[in-house]
Amino acid sequence: MSFVLTAIIMFAFWLLLSGEFTPILLGSGIVSSLLVAYISHDLLFGNARFGVLAGRFWRFLLYLPWLFKEIVVANFDLVYRTLHPKMPIDPEVRNFQADLNTDMGISMLANSITLTPGTVTMEAKSDGSFTVHSLVRGSDAEDMERRIKRIERGA
Amino acid sequence: MDLRVVLAGLFMAAGCFFLIVAAIGILRFPDFYTRMHPAGKADTLGQALIIAGLIIYWGINLVSVKLLIIALFIMVANPTAAYALANAAYASGVKPWKKGEERK
């Protein structure tokens, strides 16, 4: 299943870059996307079943608007702290344990933490332990963890 | 003046503002970890806004799909690169700056 999906995505990318639809170009596109998919299909999706993946993808789309809002808020906060003459920052490093169990969920949380207000991920292990550097004391990421858990499990 | 051109201009101006702020932040902040914040956030948003402006200007076709892919890729890759950098620095024992210390 992941093989077919990867091949389709690769072929779509090929079409996008070439923009031409002659038989020889289409043919070499099909051959090379099959080859790439054969070599690397386990990297993109892992071994989850199609239904689970589709559900996750849909819930991820629902998560995006909230993420964009947070990114904009984060940036205005950052602009304030950067341009203020006294630079009101007070960095700290914190550890916490997130209850996530797919690699995709963990990397998604790590990237979301980096993009949202006041925090950058410093370390994320596959058992879900995170180390976070925050610009201001007392920023937290629990709300976000809950949302990503919902994407992962579908609850 | 077309409304779409004005909108594209606004988006690009906002993007330029965030990119400049990111540059200033990278120059001004006291240590490596605090510099991650402008590099990971303001830079990502700035480039996304500029590319969004270009998409608005150009309308929907093959070119704007390419632009969209560039923007999405940077939005995934930039925080990942920032994370990889922070993680490497942390693993090699670079100490974070605390308030009141001298700038590095």
Next chain:
Amino acid sequence: MFTAAALVVAFAAVLVLYRAIKGPRVYDRLLAVNVIGTKTVVLLALIGFMYERPYFLDVALVYALINFIATIAFLKYRELGRLD
């Protein structure tokens, strides 16, 4: 409009270059070069529109990929002390 934006982006890249040269740590330099790389991608897209040659976007796309890979390669070297 595109020219002005391209100028601003190039100027921001020059500002960040100061950090790339000054350091003090190699991580600061890497961070700066990574940021310069992102700005380059945007700059390429803008230049494509500036001279009305949007096919430059292919170069911008390749850049976005290479910039990421180069950063990861540097970090792998720093972490392991070797590349192989």
Next chain:
Amino acid sequence: MGGIILDIVLLFFLVVCALAAVRMRDLLSATVVLGAYSLIMAVIWTVLNAVDVAFTEASVGAGITSVLLLATLSRTRRGEAGFEDAPRRRVVTGFRPGNLVLLLVAVFTFATLVYGSTDLPDFGDPEAPIHTHVAPRYIESAYKETGVINLVTAVLASYRGYDTLGEATVIFTAGLAVIVLLRRTRE
């Protein structure tokens, strides 16, 4: 106008990068700065409308060269000789007659090159010899004869196909050599 200022900013960036890379004593940092140099250089190629060269600069200059330099560093040492113990040697200042001769040679070469460049045709001049000889024929018949849409690709891969085959062989051999050299040997 704006284009000229952009060119000046980019060229300024290049010069600063080059000077910094030469003056740095930490070779790892110099490699990083050279990466920035390659990125901007490729933007300049793009401004000059040489997209294929920009592609090469991006992948070879910023990508492969950095990786190869890193691989070399990982096999040798990170600093120039004496980098670890002495933070920075003072540059010896003072007049030496030999330096004056070198300066004269450099200035003379520069002046000659500038003088020579005044006779070159303008950039993008349609009447330049390079544009009146084979280029019109390629532009006219490349699509008919080869069926390739991109003209540069048609010239490189079709009209000069044997050249390109030779180049590809060289690059392939170099790649093989790199793999052989970098391969981890089992103890």
